[in-house]
Amino acid sequence: MTKVIPSVILAIFILFMNSGTFFKKYGLTEPVPFYFQRIEQMITRGEWQEAAANLNRLESAWRRAVRLLQFSEERDEINNFQHSLARLKGYVAAEETGGALAALYELEETWADLGK
Incomplete structure (x- = not known):
């Protein structure tokens, strides 16, 4: 029993830390890529x-998405997205x-x- 609890906790953390792809595709109420073609x-x-109005909507969708992605994605990638958006x-x-x-x-x- 003493080995089971740490193993389960570790497995949960591993799943959570690798959940970025899942959240990126299925966990967002307003997907970020929706705006790319529209803005283009x-x-x-x-x-x-x-374009500026849709860019503001894209930014707010990104702010909601980053809350889910921040634990599973590298900070540099998140910063790159924010810099490109700016x-x-x-x-x-x-x-x-x-x-x-x-x-x-x-x-x-x-x-x-x-x-x-």
């Missing part, structure tokens, strides 16, 4: 106010299409790398 279309059409917000505010698309693609790549 708005940027290419020059709909900057709509960069994208700057490009959208400046209405710079090329930079905004580059930052958006970087954001998508960082999201895809979370949980790997």
